[in-house]
Amino acid sequence: xxxxxxxxxxxxxxEEAMAKGYQWEDQTNEGLLPATYSPPDTIVEVEDSVxxxxxxxxxCGRNYKIVAQELKxxxxxxxxxxxTCFFCRHKKRMxxxxxxxxxxxxxxxxxxVINTTYAPEREETVYCEGCYLDSLL
Numbered sequence: 001x002x003x004x005x006x007x008x009x010x011x012x013x014x015e016e017a018m019a020k021g022y023q024w025e026d027q028t029n030e031g032l033l034p035a036t037y038s039p040p041d042t043i044v045e046v047e048d049s050v051x052x053x054x055x056x057x058x059x060c061g062r063n064y065k066i067v068a069q070e071l072k073x074x075x076x077x078x079x080x081x082x083x084t085c086f087f088c089r090h091k092k093r094m095x096x097x098x099x100x101x102x103x104x105x106x107x108x109x110x111x112x113v114i115n116t117t118y119a120p121e122r123e124e125t126v127y128c129e130g131c132y133l134d135s136l137l
Contacts, residue, residue, distance in 0.1 A: 008094050032061050039081035043074050046081055057085035107131050 001007060001022035002014070014024050037053035040046060051071060055064050064085040074081060082089060098117035105116050107128035114128045127135060 008090075009100055027060065027062075029061060032056070033063055035063075039083050041080055043078060043080050046071070046074075050081070055081075057088055058083045059088040060085065062087065109135075 001012065001017040001024055003025050012020075012022075014026075017024050033054060033056075035054055035056035037050060037055055039055065048071070050066050051068055053065070055066070056062070057064060062085045066081060071081075073079075084092075099119075100117070102115040102117060103119050104113055105118065105120055105126050106112065107114055108125045109127055109131040112128045112131075114126065116126050118124050118126055
């Protein structure tokens with residue numbers, strides 16, 4: 001369960017997943033190898049030889065590699081190589097998203113009751129569709 005997209009959208013603890021009969025895969029450090037390369041702070045310091053190197057995630061220790069298309073993208077954008085694996089970066093992205101839950105709130109402008117993913121205790125200004133479109137003009 002925890003290795004599928006279901007965990008991203010409907011997160012469960014290991015105990016909850018097991019109680020429902022779902023499979024759970026615990027991450028182990030078995031089979032992890034030491035990094036043969038440590039990413040520098042800037043992309044200009046990275047040579048093409050990085051494509052043959054093995055990196056290790058700063059967060060979970062999982063090994064990962066950089067592929068040619070990825071290296072080309074980082075160079076074009078002036079981005080440093082990631083120090084974390086795909087899975088840890090994906091988990092961080094998912095945590096920054098609003099939860100998949102709707103709350104009843106009032107439009108800040110006309111006080112119409114609307115459904116939104118922004119919880120009532122959050123500070124964001126929330127408009128209904130009509131008031132939002134009017135604010136763009």
